[in-house]
Amino acid sequence: MGEVNPFIILIAAIFTNNILLANFLGMCPFVAISKQIKSAFGMGVAVTFVMTLTATLNWLVYELVLEPYNLEFLKFLVFIIVIAAAVQFVEMVIEKSSPTLYMNLGVFLPLITVNCAILGVSLLMGNREYSFIQSLAFGIGSGIGWWMAIMAMAGLRHRIQFSNVPKALQDPGITMLIAGVMAMAFQGFAGIVNI
Amino acid sequence: MQLSTILLAASETASANFLTPILVMAVIGLCLSLLLVIAEYFLANYGECKININDEEERSFVTEGGNSLLNILSDRKIFIPSACGGRATCGFCKLKLPEAGAALPTELPMLSREEVKNGTRLICQVKVTSDLNLHIPQELLEIQEFKCVVGSNEDSTHNIKELVLELKDPDHIGFIPGQYIQFQMPPHIAKGEQRAYSIASTRNEDDGKKVILNIRWGFGGLVSTYVSTLKPGDEVIITGPYGDFMEAETGAEMICVAGGAGMAPLRSIILDLAKKNSKRKVTYFFGGRDQEDLFYLDTWAELEKSMHDFSFVPALSDIKDDDTSWTGERGFVHLAVERYINERCESDPEQLEGYLCGPPPMIDGVIAVMTAIGVPEEKIYFDKF
């Protein structure tokens, strides 16, 4: 896999291999936080940031610690711990540097610790044997892709508020259906690039 | 480097193979915790901050930064009204604090444009990170903390408890009928949580040695559920008195409206009027669903006889049309108030005073009806629960 251009990985992670719409990872916050555009935006920023950070950190831990000792099987455990610590750290930095942003992201930051898309990115890049730069691109791209998807969903749900959705399908039901249609639409990007 | 040599050596000896993952996990865990501790030391350390209160040397103090101003003050036994317990939903904890920076988004719903401009903040949202100069009104500095023992905790209705607290230290409380106290959760259950409860006992009832509260429970709330489990003899801590919901001493006709636990402050105010032999005309509307929601009925029946001009008007919303056992008002309480003012009230609407207490939708309904008839908005006093 060493030869794929990081830029292609970035584009692919955003469009053709969107972590949310192609791999269906990170569905829980996607459904829960997409009611309002503003919160969706905050969650998108936070996910992108943490995803990029943890992808690179986990790459380093994997290459420098786990592989030399043949401890690949520990990666699930180690990645989760690294993600949890990274989220804590980011929380501290944001709280210090911008109380306003901290208040806006407030609940979303700790939620990210258990977002499976974050762990998914770390695991996928390992499977695909990316280099450091490729992992970085994959992390950023996946984050932006997730952000874009949740913004699109928030916009759609905003409009749906005024339509007459059958009672049984309201809220999560219709959201899942829309997510499915969105995923199909994203398949239209398939073939442009591939990873 | 030494560590990694040891680890490699360990993994090479077959017998110690199982140790490697444990060691690696331990080392990774340790490194991450160490990094976080170091980061916390540098990022979350605000040093000592001097809090200057009203330029009075004996009240001012130095504290460790990083905590909310509300908590820091309450640790120093300075109690600022905080009915919501610091969640930025009551808007009672306002102080002018231009040096603490602009208001956070969480505070904006509770602040007027004017207040945002002049630097008013909700101090439960202010994290102390530098020296601050505060101006705290004298009456707030007089608020005290009381250690109490539960005297009794009986059901008034299916969802309201009458909690009687006996004050121990200090052993009596002075307050104006209509005011409230704040109930503090024991730190080992929920540190820093507190909620407002209006005082249902009246001025000098039992020489101010007891405080009676009416507490609505049964919806899974943190503090109300805890209170519902209290037994005689349990120790609790309250602070108070707070609030400016009280009788305006004018002599005008009073329209009192309550629902649920909103009973409490009006019981206090009306008993006080009775004690003072007040000549005011008072009509007390109480909203509920059915007969089960009504309480203190003996008190009201007695006051209707003994007071100069008092009537108690319960209005029940869930009575079936064919149920003849109920002869009082039917429907929502704001409609009963509307009917009364339009059909039977002898005072001019401009001369009326409103005293409302209860759940926000009920209060909003009554305010809408009263202002539409012509009762001046500034003469409608209320406490939303």
Ligand SMILES: Cc1cc2nc3c(=O)[nH]c(=O)nc-3n(C[C@H](O)[C@H](O)[C@H](O)COP(=O)(O)OP(=O)(O)OC[C@H]3O[C@@H](n4cnc5c(N)ncnc54)[C@H](O)[C@@H]3O)c2cc1C
């Ligand atoms: C000035 C003032 C005076 C008050 N006086 C009294 C009083 O005399 N008696 C009294 O019982 N309460 C009174 N309250 C309300 C009281 O302070 C608490 O808000 C209430 O007891 C709920 O606290 P909790 O910790 O039990 O619930 P929380 O754990 O804070 O809330 C849990 C959930 O329950 C909901 N909830 C809150 N209140 C109610 C309710 N009444 N019915 C249904 N759902 C609710 C909340 O929205 C929340 O989602 C007063 C409030 C104020 C501001």
Ligand code: FES
């Ligand atoms: S807003 Fe209620 S305590 Fe601050």
